[in-house]
Amino acid sequence: MSELAEILGKDRIAYFSMEIALAKNIPTYSGGLGILAGDTIRSSAELNLPLVGISLVNSSGYFLQRLDENGMQSEEAQNWSPSEHMELLGAEATVLVERRDVKVKGWLYEHRSFTGGMIPVIFLDTDVEGNSRQDREITRYLYGGDERYRLMQELILGTGGVRLLEKLGFSIMKYHMNEGHSSFLTLELLQRYGGDEDQVRRTCVFTTHTPVASGHDTFPFEMVEGVVNDPGQMELLRKFGESEGRLNMTVLALNLSGHVNGVAKRHKEVSEQMFPGYKFNSITNGVHSYTWVCPQFRELYDRYIPGWANEPELLVRVRNIPNGEIWRAHRDAKKELIDYVNREKGIGLSHDVLTIGFGRRMAEYKRPAFVFSDLKRLRKVNDAGRIQFIFAGKAHPRDERGKEIIREIFGYMHELRESVKIVFLENYDMDLALKMIAGVDVWLNTPKQPYEASGTSGMKASHNGVVNFSVLDGWWIEGCVPGVTGYAIGPAPGMERSPEEAESMELDDLYYKLEYVIIPEYYNRRDEWINIMKNSIGMIAYYFNTHRMMRRYVTETYF
Protein backbone atom coordinates (compact mmCIF):
# COMPACT_ATOMS: atom_id res chain seq x y z
CA MET A 1 0.00 0.00 0.00
CA SER A 2 1.20 3.48 -0.78
CA GLU A 3 2.46 5.65 2.06
CA LEU A 4 1.64 8.74 0.11
CA ALA A 5 -1.37 9.65 2.23
CA GLU A 6 0.88 9.96 5.29
CA ILE A 7 3.21 12.51 3.77
CA LEU A 8 0.73 14.73 1.96
CA GLY A 9 0.20 18.06 3.60
CA LYS A 10 3.67 18.04 5.14
CA ASP A 11 6.07 20.46 3.48
CA ARG A 12 8.23 18.91 0.77
CA ILE A 13 10.90 19.90 -1.69
CA ALA A 14 9.92 19.12 -5.27
CA TYR A 15 12.93 17.94 -7.24
CA PHE A 16 12.38 18.25 -11.00
CA SER A 17 14.59 16.42 -13.48
CA MET A 18 14.13 15.47 -17.13
CA GLU A 19 15.83 12.13 -16.38
CA ILE A 20 16.14 10.04 -13.24
CA ALA A 21 18.10 6.77 -12.98
CA LEU A 22 16.40 4.65 -10.34
CA ALA A 23 17.00 1.10 -11.51
CA LYS A 24 18.31 -0.85 -14.47
CA ASN A 25 14.85 -1.94 -15.61
CA ILE A 26 13.50 1.63 -15.50
CA PRO A 27 15.56 3.01 -18.40
CA THR A 28 14.50 6.65 -18.14
CA TYR A 29 17.99 8.18 -18.22
CA SER A 30 20.81 8.88 -20.64
CA GLY A 31 23.85 9.74 -18.55
CA GLY A 32 25.37 11.69 -15.70
CA LEU A 33 22.43 14.07 -15.15
CA GLY A 34 20.00 11.20 -14.60
CA ILE A 35 22.44 9.26 -12.42
CA LEU A 36 22.93 12.33 -10.25
CA ALA A 37 19.15 12.69 -9.93
CA GLY A 38 18.86 9.03 -8.91
CA ASP A 39 21.70 9.36 -6.41
CA THR A 40 19.99 12.47 -5.02
CA ILE A 41 16.81 10.46 -4.44
CA ARG A 42 18.74 7.57 -2.88
CA SER A 43 20.68 9.75 -0.44
CA SER A 44 17.58 11.79 0.42
CA ALA A 45 15.72 8.61 1.34
CA GLU A 46 18.52 7.47 3.64
CA LEU A 47 18.80 10.91 5.23
CA ASN A 48 15.01 11.05 5.62
CA LEU A 49 14.78 14.32 3.71
CA PRO A 50 11.30 15.43 2.64
CA LEU A 51 11.74 15.31 -1.14
CA VAL A 52 9.41 14.36 -3.97
CA GLY A 53 10.90 13.69 -7.41
CA ILE A 54 9.21 14.69 -10.69
CA SER A 55 10.25 13.46 -14.12
CA LEU A 56 8.83 12.24 -17.44
CA VAL A 57 7.99 8.58 -17.91
CA ASN A 58 10.05 8.19 -21.12
CA SER A 59 8.24 4.93 -21.90
CA SER A 60 10.46 4.15 -24.90
CA GLY A 61 13.49 4.73 -22.70
CA TYR A 62 16.60 6.37 -24.12
CA PHE A 63 17.65 3.72 -26.65
CA LEU A 64 19.32 0.34 -27.00
CA GLN A 65 22.68 0.57 -28.70
CA ARG A 66 23.84 -1.83 -31.40
CA LEU A 67 27.35 -1.62 -32.84
CA ASP A 68 28.40 -3.48 -35.97
CA GLU A 69 31.96 -4.74 -36.57
CA ASN A 70 33.02 -1.26 -37.70
CA GLY A 71 31.56 0.48 -34.69
CA MET A 72 28.58 1.82 -36.63
CA GLN A 73 25.89 2.58 -34.07
CA SER A 74 22.21 1.87 -34.64
CA GLU A 75 19.43 2.41 -32.17
CA GLU A 76 16.35 0.55 -31.04
CA ALA A 77 13.52 1.71 -28.79
CA GLN A 78 13.91 0.52 -25.22
CA ASN A 79 10.22 0.02 -24.44
CA TRP A 80 9.29 -0.78 -20.89
CA SER A 81 6.06 -1.00 -18.91
CA PRO A 82 5.57 1.60 -16.21
CA SER A 83 2.70 -0.48 -14.79
CA GLU A 84 5.14 -3.27 -13.86
CA HIS A 85 7.15 -0.99 -11.62
CA MET A 86 4.84 1.80 -10.53
CA GLU A 87 1.39 2.62 -9.37
CA LEU A 88 -0.93 4.81 -11.45
CA LEU A 89 -2.13 7.80 -9.47
CA GLY A 90 -5.75 8.86 -9.48
CA ALA A 91 -5.30 12.56 -10.21
CA GLU A 92 -4.75 14.19 -13.59
CA ALA A 93 -3.57 17.65 -14.59
CA THR A 94 -4.22 19.54 -17.81
CA VAL A 95 -1.77 21.66 -19.80
CA LEU A 96 -2.64 23.77 -22.83
CA VAL A 97 -0.35 22.74 -25.69
CA GLU A 98 -0.90 24.62 -28.95
CA ARG A 99 -4.71 24.71 -28.94
CA ARG A 100 -5.34 21.49 -27.14
CA ASP A 101 -5.87 20.66 -23.49
CA VAL A 102 -3.42 17.82 -22.92
CA LYS A 103 -4.14 15.57 -19.97
CA VAL A 104 -1.20 14.48 -17.83
CA LYS A 105 -1.30 11.49 -15.51
CA GLY A 106 1.34 10.38 -13.04
CA TRP A 107 3.00 7.10 -12.08
CA LEU A 108 4.20 6.75 -8.52
CA TYR A 109 7.46 5.02 -7.70
CA GLU A 110 8.28 4.78 -4.02
CA HIS A 111 11.99 4.61 -3.36
CA ARG A 112 12.55 3.10 0.06
CA SER A 113 15.82 3.11 1.97
CA PHE A 114 17.18 0.79 4.60
CA THR A 115 16.83 3.57 7.17
CA GLY A 116 13.07 3.64 6.66
CA GLY A 117 13.00 6.79 4.55
CA MET A 118 10.77 6.88 1.48
CA ILE A 119 10.93 9.30 -1.44
CA PRO A 120 8.00 9.33 -3.85
CA VAL A 121 8.99 9.89 -7.47
CA ILE A 122 6.25 10.87 -9.92
CA PHE A 123 6.68 10.10 -13.60
CA LEU A 124 4.48 12.29 -15.80
CA ASP A 125 2.73 10.57 -18.70
CA THR A 126 0.58 12.05 -21.49
CA ASP A 127 -0.45 8.63 -22.82
CA VAL A 128 -3.97 9.27 -21.57
CA GLU A 129 -7.27 8.43 -23.17
CA GLY A 130 -8.77 11.52 -24.77
CA ASN A 131 -5.38 12.95 -25.82
CA SER A 132 -4.60 12.95 -29.53
CA ARG A 133 -2.25 10.29 -30.83
CA GLN A 134 0.49 12.86 -31.21
CA ASP A 135 0.03 14.20 -27.68
CA ARG A 136 0.18 10.71 -26.25
CA GLU A 137 3.77 10.54 -27.51
CA ILE A 138 5.02 13.69 -25.77
CA THR A 139 6.42 11.84 -22.77
CA ARG A 140 7.70 8.86 -24.71
CA TYR A 141 11.22 9.53 -26.00
CA LEU A 142 13.95 10.93 -23.75
CA TYR A 143 15.82 13.62 -25.72
CA GLY A 144 14.06 12.40 -28.89
CA GLY A 145 12.18 14.26 -31.59
CA ASP A 146 12.77 17.80 -32.81
CA GLU A 147 12.98 21.19 -31.13
CA ARG A 148 9.22 21.60 -30.96
CA TYR A 149 8.84 18.16 -29.37
CA ARG A 150 11.41 19.09 -26.72
CA LEU A 151 9.55 22.33 -26.03
CA MET A 152 6.31 20.41 -25.46
CA GLN A 153 8.09 17.98 -23.15
CA GLU A 154 9.48 20.83 -21.09
CA LEU A 155 6.06 22.44 -20.85
CA ILE A 156 4.61 19.18 -19.57
CA LEU A 157 7.47 18.71 -17.10
CA GLY A 158 7.45 22.22 -15.62
CA THR A 159 3.84 23.29 -15.84
CA GLY A 160 2.26 19.83 -15.72
CA GLY A 161 4.50 18.85 -12.82
CA VAL A 162 3.48 21.77 -10.60
CA ARG A 163 -0.19 21.25 -11.40
CA LEU A 164 -0.19 17.52 -10.77
CA LEU A 165 1.58 17.95 -7.43
CA GLU A 166 -1.13 20.36 -6.42
CA LYS A 167 -3.91 18.05 -7.59
CA LEU A 168 -2.38 15.25 -5.55
CA GLY A 169 -2.42 17.39 -2.43
CA PHE A 170 1.31 17.96 -1.99
CA SER A 171 2.42 21.00 -0.04
CA ILE A 172 5.63 22.22 -1.68
CA MET A 173 8.02 24.56 0.15
CA LYS A 174 10.81 24.62 -2.47
CA TYR A 175 11.09 23.75 -6.15
CA HIS A 176 14.51 22.47 -7.20
CA MET A 177 15.20 22.52 -10.93
CA ASN A 178 17.86 19.97 -11.82
CA GLU A 179 18.94 21.66 -15.08
CA GLY A 180 16.85 24.19 -17.04
CA HIS A 181 14.50 21.66 -18.69
CA SER A 182 11.89 22.26 -16.00
CA SER A 183 12.07 26.04 -15.75
CA PHE A 184 8.53 26.57 -17.10
CA LEU A 185 7.59 25.82 -13.51
CA THR A 186 8.71 29.33 -12.55
CA LEU A 187 6.05 30.75 -14.84
CA GLU A 188 3.36 28.62 -13.29
CA LEU A 189 4.42 29.80 -9.82
CA LEU A 190 4.54 33.42 -10.94
CA GLN A 191 0.90 33.23 -11.97
CA ARG A 192 0.00 31.41 -8.82
CA TYR A 193 1.68 34.04 -6.63
CA GLY A 194 -0.11 36.88 -8.43
CA GLY A 195 3.04 38.03 -10.23
CA ASP A 196 5.16 38.32 -7.06
CA GLU A 197 8.59 37.51 -8.50
CA ASP A 198 10.32 37.70 -5.14
CA GLN A 199 8.09 35.02 -3.77
CA VAL A 200 8.94 32.83 -6.78
CA ARG A 201 12.65 33.41 -6.12
CA ARG A 202 12.25 32.50 -2.47
CA THR A 203 10.71 29.22 -3.59
CA CYS A 204 13.08 28.21 -6.40
CA VAL A 205 16.51 26.57 -6.45
CA PHE A 206 18.30 25.99 -9.74
CA THR A 207 21.26 23.77 -10.54
CA THR A 208 22.94 24.29 -13.90
CA HIS A 209 25.01 21.42 -15.24
CA THR A 210 27.12 22.28 -18.23
CA PRO A 211 29.35 24.95 -19.75
CA VAL A 212 28.66 23.45 -23.21
CA ALA A 213 26.51 26.05 -25.02
CA SER A 214 24.31 23.47 -26.78
CA GLY A 215 23.46 21.98 -23.39
CA HIS A 216 21.34 25.06 -22.63
CA ASP A 217 17.97 24.72 -24.36
CA THR A 218 16.76 27.74 -26.34
CA PHE A 219 13.68 28.10 -28.54
CA PRO A 220 12.59 30.72 -31.08
CA PHE A 221 9.77 32.85 -29.69
CA GLU A 222 7.49 32.19 -32.69
CA MET A 223 7.62 28.50 -31.85
CA VAL A 224 7.02 29.16 -28.16
CA GLU A 225 4.08 31.35 -29.06
CA GLY A 226 2.52 28.53 -31.05
CA VAL A 227 3.02 25.96 -28.31
CA VAL A 228 2.28 28.03 -25.20
CA ASN A 229 -0.50 29.99 -26.91
CA ASP A 230 -1.17 32.43 -24.09
CA PRO A 231 -0.41 36.17 -24.48
CA GLY A 232 0.01 36.71 -20.72
CA GLN A 233 2.57 33.90 -20.43
CA MET A 234 4.41 35.07 -23.54
CA GLU A 235 4.90 38.46 -22.00
CA LEU A 236 6.43 36.91 -18.90
CA LEU A 237 8.62 34.59 -20.94
CA ARG A 238 9.98 37.54 -22.90
CA LYS A 239 10.56 39.47 -19.70
CA PHE A 240 12.35 36.71 -17.76
CA GLY A 241 13.62 34.25 -20.35
CA GLU A 242 14.84 36.25 -23.33
CA SER A 243 18.43 35.96 -24.44
CA GLU A 244 19.71 36.86 -27.91
CA GLY A 245 16.19 36.95 -29.27
CA ARG A 246 15.24 33.44 -28.09
CA LEU A 247 13.66 31.86 -25.06
CA ASN A 248 16.56 30.53 -23.00
CA MET A 249 15.50 28.01 -20.36
CA THR A 250 18.65 28.61 -18.30
CA VAL A 251 18.09 32.36 -18.27
CA LEU A 252 14.46 31.84 -17.25
CA ALA A 253 15.60 29.75 -14.30
CA LEU A 254 18.41 32.18 -13.42
CA ASN A 255 16.05 35.14 -13.31
CA LEU A 256 13.51 33.44 -11.07
CA SER A 257 15.62 31.39 -8.66
CA GLY A 258 16.86 32.60 -5.30
CA HIS A 259 19.67 30.07 -5.26
CA VAL A 260 21.71 29.11 -8.29
CA ASN A 261 24.27 26.33 -8.18
CA GLY A 262 27.17 25.19 -10.26
CA VAL A 263 28.21 21.56 -9.79
CA ALA A 264 31.89 22.15 -8.93
CA LYS A 265 33.97 25.14 -7.88
CA ARG A 266 35.49 25.61 -11.31
CA HIS A 267 32.03 25.25 -12.91
CA LYS A 268 30.75 28.10 -10.75
CA GLU A 269 33.51 30.36 -12.11
CA VAL A 270 32.93 29.32 -15.70
CA SER A 271 29.17 29.81 -15.30
CA GLU A 272 29.69 33.31 -13.94
CA GLN A 273 31.67 34.12 -17.09
CA MET A 274 28.98 32.60 -19.30
CA PHE A 275 26.13 34.42 -17.54
CA PRO A 276 27.54 37.73 -16.31
CA GLY A 277 25.52 39.50 -13.67
CA TYR A 278 24.20 36.37 -11.94
CA LYS A 279 25.47 35.05 -8.65
CA PHE A 280 26.33 31.36 -8.50
CA ASN A 281 27.01 29.17 -5.52
CA SER A 282 28.84 25.88 -5.88
CA ILE A 283 27.91 22.62 -4.30
CA THR A 284 30.13 20.01 -5.85
CA ASN A 285 28.37 16.85 -7.03
CA GLY A 286 28.71 13.46 -5.43
CA VAL A 287 27.61 9.87 -5.94
CA HIS A 288 25.49 7.61 -3.76
CA SER A 289 28.16 5.63 -1.97
CA TYR A 290 26.36 2.32 -1.40
CA THR A 291 25.06 2.16 -5.00
CA TRP A 292 28.50 2.75 -6.45
CA VAL A 293 30.54 0.32 -4.36
CA CYS A 294 30.92 -3.18 -5.83
CA PRO A 295 29.99 -6.23 -3.71
CA GLN A 296 33.64 -7.07 -2.97
CA PHE A 297 34.33 -3.67 -1.44
CA ARG A 298 30.95 -3.49 0.32
CA GLU A 299 31.90 -6.64 2.15
CA LEU A 300 35.30 -5.23 3.07
CA TYR A 301 33.89 -1.90 4.30
CA ASP A 302 31.18 -3.70 6.28
CA ARG A 303 33.88 -5.62 8.13
CA TYR A 304 36.35 -2.81 8.79
CA ILE A 305 34.24 0.37 8.67
CA PRO A 306 30.75 -0.55 9.90
CA GLY A 307 28.17 2.19 9.30
CA TRP A 308 30.01 3.52 6.22
CA ALA A 309 26.98 3.33 3.91
CA ASN A 310 24.93 5.95 5.71
CA GLU A 311 27.96 7.85 6.94
CA PRO A 312 30.45 7.83 4.05
CA GLU A 313 32.72 10.22 5.98
CA LEU A 314 33.83 7.10 7.86
CA LEU A 315 35.69 5.96 4.74
CA VAL A 316 38.42 8.29 5.99
CA ARG A 317 39.34 5.33 8.24
CA VAL A 318 40.38 3.15 5.32
CA ARG A 319 43.87 2.86 6.88
CA ASN A 320 42.40 0.19 9.13
CA ILE A 321 42.10 -2.15 6.16
CA PRO A 322 45.28 -4.15 5.45
CA ASN A 323 46.80 -3.71 1.98
CA GLY A 324 46.39 -7.38 1.21
CA GLU A 325 42.64 -7.19 1.76
CA ILE A 326 42.31 -4.14 -0.50
CA TRP A 327 44.25 -5.86 -3.22
CA ARG A 328 42.25 -9.09 -2.93
CA ALA A 329 38.91 -7.27 -3.17
CA HIS A 330 40.14 -5.35 -6.20
CA ARG A 331 41.52 -8.47 -7.86
CA ASP A 332 38.16 -10.22 -7.39
CA ALA A 333 36.24 -7.28 -8.89
CA LYS A 334 38.71 -7.16 -11.76
CA LYS A 335 38.39 -10.88 -12.39
CA GLU A 336 34.63 -10.56 -12.58
CA LEU A 337 34.90 -7.80 -15.19
CA ILE A 338 37.60 -9.45 -17.29
CA ASP A 339 35.78 -12.79 -17.29
CA TYR A 340 32.59 -11.02 -18.33
CA VAL A 341 34.32 -9.19 -21.17
CA ASN A 342 36.04 -12.34 -22.38
CA ARG A 343 32.74 -14.24 -22.33
CA GLU A 344 30.96 -11.50 -24.25
CA LYS A 345 33.68 -10.62 -26.74
CA GLY A 346 36.08 -13.57 -26.78
CA ILE A 347 39.01 -11.19 -26.79
CA GLY A 348 41.24 -12.83 -24.19
CA LEU A 349 41.97 -9.91 -21.89
CA SER A 350 44.43 -10.80 -19.15
CA HIS A 351 43.76 -10.67 -15.42
CA ASP A 352 47.29 -9.43 -14.80
CA VAL A 353 47.60 -6.61 -17.30
CA LEU A 354 47.13 -2.96 -16.26
CA THR A 355 43.57 -2.28 -17.38
CA ILE A 356 42.40 1.19 -18.31
CA GLY A 357 38.68 2.02 -18.46
CA PHE A 358 36.75 4.76 -20.21
CA GLY A 359 32.95 4.82 -20.00
CA ARG A 360 30.65 7.79 -20.50
CA ARG A 361 28.48 9.43 -23.16
CA MET A 362 30.34 9.58 -26.46
CA ALA A 363 30.27 13.35 -26.82
CA GLU A 364 33.00 15.28 -28.59
CA TYR A 365 33.97 17.48 -25.64
CA LYS A 366 34.74 14.34 -23.62
CA ARG A 367 37.35 13.35 -26.25
CA PRO A 368 36.92 9.58 -25.87
CA ALA A 369 39.61 8.79 -28.47
CA PHE A 370 42.20 11.20 -27.03
CA VAL A 371 44.51 8.44 -25.80
CA PHE A 372 44.87 7.21 -29.41
CA SER A 373 46.14 10.55 -30.72
CA ASP A 374 49.72 9.26 -31.13
CA LEU A 375 49.82 5.52 -31.70
CA LYS A 376 53.60 5.41 -31.85
CA ARG A 377 53.84 6.74 -28.33
CA LEU A 378 51.05 4.48 -27.15
CA ARG A 379 52.95 1.46 -28.47
CA LYS A 380 56.05 2.68 -26.66
CA VAL A 381 54.03 2.91 -23.45
CA ASN A 382 52.81 -0.64 -23.99
CA ASP A 383 56.41 -1.82 -24.44
CA ALA A 384 57.30 -0.35 -21.04
CA GLY A 385 54.56 -2.38 -19.37
CA ARG A 386 51.55 -3.97 -20.93
CA ILE A 387 48.18 -2.18 -20.97
CA GLN A 388 44.67 -3.04 -22.18
CA PHE A 389 41.54 -0.90 -22.61
CA ILE A 390 37.82 -1.28 -21.97
CA PHE A 391 35.52 1.36 -23.51
CA ALA A 392 31.77 1.90 -23.39
CA GLY A 393 29.29 4.67 -24.08
CA LYS A 394 26.35 5.69 -26.23
CA ALA A 395 26.34 8.53 -28.76
CA HIS A 396 23.10 10.51 -28.95
CA PRO A 397 21.15 9.28 -32.03
CA ARG A 398 21.51 12.64 -33.76
CA ASP A 399 25.11 13.29 -32.73
CA GLU A 400 26.98 12.34 -35.91
CA ARG A 401 30.34 13.37 -34.46
CA GLY A 402 29.77 11.20 -31.38
CA LYS A 403 28.97 8.24 -33.60
CA GLU A 404 32.06 8.91 -35.69
CA ILE A 405 34.21 8.84 -32.54
CA ILE A 406 32.97 5.31 -31.79
CA ARG A 407 33.96 4.25 -35.33
CA GLU A 408 37.37 5.85 -34.83
CA ILE A 409 37.89 3.85 -31.64
CA PHE A 410 37.00 0.68 -33.56
CA GLY A 411 39.58 1.70 -36.15
CA TYR A 412 42.31 2.00 -33.48
CA MET A 413 41.17 -1.29 -32.01
CA HIS A 414 41.88 -2.89 -35.36
CA GLU A 415 45.14 -1.06 -35.97
CA LEU A 416 46.56 -1.95 -32.56
CA ARG A 417 45.25 -5.52 -32.40
CA GLU A 418 48.74 -7.07 -32.47
CA SER A 419 49.96 -5.04 -29.49
CA VAL A 420 47.26 -3.47 -27.31
CA LYS A 421 43.94 -5.17 -26.64
CA ILE A 422 40.98 -2.82 -26.78
CA VAL A 423 37.33 -3.68 -26.34
CA PHE A 424 34.18 -1.56 -26.70
CA LEU A 425 31.10 -2.75 -24.79
CA GLU A 426 27.56 -1.86 -25.89
CA ASN A 427 24.79 -0.33 -23.80
CA TYR A 428 26.61 1.49 -21.07
CA ASP A 429 24.13 1.69 -18.20
CA MET A 430 24.19 1.73 -14.39
CA ASP A 431 25.00 -1.97 -14.07
CA LEU A 432 27.73 -2.02 -16.70
CA ALA A 433 29.13 1.21 -15.28
CA LEU A 434 29.56 -0.29 -11.81
CA LYS A 435 31.11 -3.46 -13.21
CA MET A 436 33.59 -1.49 -15.34
CA ILE A 437 34.40 1.22 -12.85
CA ALA A 438 35.12 -1.27 -10.06
CA GLY A 439 36.98 -3.75 -12.26
CA VAL A 440 39.59 -1.69 -14.09
CA ASP A 441 42.84 -0.48 -12.52
CA VAL A 442 42.82 3.05 -13.89
CA TRP A 443 39.81 5.22 -14.78
CA LEU A 444 40.71 7.52 -17.64
CA ASN A 445 39.04 10.89 -18.24
CA THR A 446 40.19 13.25 -21.00
CA PRO A 447 37.62 16.04 -21.45
CA LYS A 448 38.40 19.30 -23.15
CA GLN A 449 38.73 22.05 -20.53
CA PRO A 450 36.59 23.70 -19.23
CA TYR A 451 33.62 21.71 -20.53
CA GLU A 452 33.36 18.95 -17.92
CA ALA A 453 31.19 20.77 -15.38
CA SER A 454 31.77 18.13 -12.73
CA GLY A 455 31.83 14.53 -13.94
CA THR A 456 30.88 11.83 -11.47
CA SER A 457 32.21 8.53 -12.82
CA GLY A 458 35.65 9.25 -11.36
CA MET A 459 34.04 9.58 -7.91
CA LYS A 460 32.54 6.11 -8.41
CA ALA A 461 36.00 4.79 -9.31
CA SER A 462 37.44 6.19 -6.08
CA HIS A 463 34.73 4.45 -4.08
CA ASN A 464 36.18 1.15 -5.35
CA GLY A 465 39.83 2.00 -4.88
CA VAL A 466 40.26 2.54 -8.61
CA VAL A 467 42.85 5.15 -9.49
CA ASN A 468 41.81 8.27 -11.44
CA PHE A 469 43.92 9.53 -14.30
CA SER A 470 42.22 12.68 -15.53
CA VAL A 471 42.51 16.08 -17.13
CA LEU A 472 42.21 18.76 -14.44
CA ASP A 473 38.64 19.80 -15.06
CA GLY A 474 35.36 19.67 -13.13
CA TRP A 475 35.46 17.85 -9.79
CA TRP A 476 38.98 16.50 -10.33
CA ILE A 477 40.48 19.94 -9.69
CA GLU A 478 39.15 19.56 -6.14
CA GLY A 479 39.83 15.82 -5.77
CA CYS A 480 43.32 15.49 -7.19
CA VAL A 481 46.38 15.56 -4.97
CA PRO A 482 48.93 14.57 -7.62
CA GLY A 483 50.59 11.26 -6.88
CA VAL A 484 48.57 10.90 -3.66
CA THR A 485 44.91 10.50 -4.67
CA GLY A 486 45.58 9.78 -8.35
CA TYR A 487 47.15 11.47 -11.35
CA ALA A 488 46.50 14.64 -13.34
CA ILE A 489 46.81 14.83 -17.10
CA GLY A 490 48.29 18.16 -18.15
CA PRO A 491 48.46 21.48 -16.37
CA ALA A 492 45.99 23.11 -14.00
CA PRO A 493 43.54 25.48 -15.66
CA GLY A 494 43.80 29.22 -15.43
CA MET A 495 47.01 29.97 -17.33
CA GLU A 496 46.77 31.77 -20.65
CA ARG A 497 47.36 29.26 -23.39
CA SER A 498 45.78 28.37 -26.69
CA PRO A 499 43.61 25.25 -27.02
CA GLU A 500 46.30 23.72 -29.24
CA GLU A 501 48.99 24.33 -26.63
CA ALA A 502 46.79 22.89 -23.91
CA GLU A 503 46.07 19.81 -26.01
CA SER A 504 49.69 19.12 -26.79
CA MET A 505 50.70 19.53 -23.14
CA GLU A 506 47.95 17.15 -22.08
CA LEU A 507 48.90 14.58 -24.66
CA ASP A 508 52.55 14.71 -23.76
CA ASP A 509 51.77 14.37 -20.06
CA LEU A 510 49.33 11.51 -20.69
CA TYR A 511 51.95 9.33 -22.38
CA TYR A 512 54.76 10.44 -20.10
CA LYS A 513 52.89 9.61 -16.89
CA LEU A 514 51.60 6.30 -18.21
CA GLU A 515 55.10 5.17 -19.18
CA TYR A 516 57.23 6.60 -16.39
CA VAL A 517 54.91 6.88 -13.41
CA ILE A 518 51.80 4.72 -13.58
CA ILE A 519 53.24 1.60 -15.20
CA PRO A 520 56.33 1.32 -12.94
CA GLU A 521 54.25 1.97 -9.84
CA TYR A 522 51.55 -0.51 -10.81
CA TYR A 523 53.90 -3.33 -11.81
CA ASN A 524 56.94 -2.75 -9.58
CA ARG A 525 55.87 -0.86 -6.48
CA ARG A 526 52.60 -2.49 -5.59
CA ASP A 527 52.45 -1.16 -2.03
CA GLU A 528 52.75 2.42 -3.25
CA TRP A 529 50.00 1.70 -5.75
CA ILE A 530 47.75 0.28 -3.04
CA ASN A 531 48.39 3.42 -1.02
CA ILE A 532 46.96 5.50 -3.85
CA MET A 533 43.99 3.12 -4.00
CA LYS A 534 43.43 3.68 -0.28
CA ASN A 535 43.76 7.42 -0.63
CA SER A 536 41.13 7.31 -3.37
CA ILE A 537 38.79 5.86 -0.77
CA GLY A 538 39.91 7.83 2.28
CA MET A 539 40.56 11.20 0.64
CA ILE A 540 38.02 11.22 -2.21
CA ALA A 541 35.08 8.87 -1.66
CA TYR A 542 34.61 10.05 1.94
CA TYR A 543 33.78 13.52 0.55
CA PHE A 544 32.52 13.19 -3.05
CA ASN A 545 29.21 11.52 -2.21
CA THR A 546 25.58 12.65 -2.40
CA HIS A 547 25.10 12.39 1.37
CA ARG A 548 27.46 15.35 1.78
CA MET A 549 26.00 17.06 -1.29
CA MET A 550 22.41 16.81 -0.02
CA ARG A 551 23.33 18.02 3.45
CA ARG A 552 24.75 21.10 1.78
CA TYR A 553 21.68 21.61 -0.39
CA VAL A 554 19.59 21.41 2.77
CA THR A 555 21.58 23.92 4.80
CA GLU A 556 22.49 26.31 1.98
CA THR A 557 19.49 26.30 -0.33
CA TYR A 558 16.38 24.52 0.96
CA PHE A 559 16.06 26.00 4.43
Ligand SMILES: *Cc1c(COP(=O)(O)O)cnc(C)c1O
Ligand atom coordinates in the same frame (compact mmCIF):
# COMPACT_ATOMS: atom_id res chain seq x y z
C1 LIG B 1 28.19 7.83 -13.77
C2 LIG B 1 27.61 7.60 -15.09
C3 LIG B 1 27.72 8.57 -16.10
C4 LIG B 1 28.47 9.87 -15.89
O1 LIG B 1 29.83 9.69 -16.21
P1 LIG B 1 30.78 10.97 -16.39
O2 LIG B 1 32.14 10.44 -16.52
O3 LIG B 1 30.60 11.80 -15.19
O4 LIG B 1 30.32 11.65 -17.62
C5 LIG B 1 27.13 8.30 -17.32
N1 LIG B 1 26.48 7.15 -17.56
C6 LIG B 1 26.37 6.19 -16.63
C7 LIG B 1 25.63 4.94 -16.95
C8 LIG B 1 26.93 6.38 -15.36
O5 LIG B 1 26.81 5.42 -14.43
